[in-house]
Amino acid sequence: MQNINNNGFVFYDEKDIFNREYLIKNISIELKNKLFRLNKAIDFRQIETSLLQDKESIDNEYFLEKNYIFETNEDFCLRPETTKGSYNIAKYLLKHYEAKLPLCVWQSGKSFRNEQDKTFKNIRLKEFYQLEFQLLYSNTTKADYPNILKEFIFSFYENEFSKYKVEMELSDRLPKYSLETTDIIINGLEVCSMSLRNDFENNINNFEISIGLDRLCFLKNN
Secondary structure: OEOOOOOOOOEOOHHHHHHHHHHHHHHHHHHHHHHHHHOOOOEEEEOOOOOEEEHHHOOOHHHHHOOOOEEOOOOEEEOOOOHHHHHHHHHHHHHOOOOOOOEEEEEEEEEEOOOOOOOHHHOOOOEEEEEEEEEEEOOOOOOOHHHHHHHHHHHHHHHHOOOOOEEEEEOOOOOOOEEEEEEEEEOOEEEEEEEEEOOOHHHOEEEEEEEEHHHHHHHHOO
């Protein structure tokens, strides 16, 4: 991964692409297996949603106030995150009885934020890859999904990046949609954020695992 023009855009070589695909495959398979061990009734679905997003659907004031949006025209922009697309698909599946709880909808793909230039040392990119899991479950469930999955994800990183110090800590920057957010930090880089969200419909619980693939690939290559 190199930032030739020092402008927040990078190019990926064959090794980067291999590492990214390896991480997507292994994290998703390991997480799926863990969830099935907890509950064999879990519906685990990979999806893919559009990079274009209508502006009216963006409810994160941070992006709007800071002008972090890449606009395409007066109605659409490049998505700043994959969450909204995952939510829309999950709501459709549940509404039309094509899925039932517990449901894990996940996708990997690019998001776009108008970060400042010269931020490569912190791997804050304008165009970057995310891997995100949305685990939706009833508020009456007896399974402690958040704590079980936090420990599981942390152990995965410890094994996969054993040459680094891997830390897990509660975030002091709590988003408005989160009841609790836990970050995983490797070598000073925040590589994963896990949040118990409160913004899905009908009081359905949602535990989100959001992973920065570019930062993981950067660590793999160093």
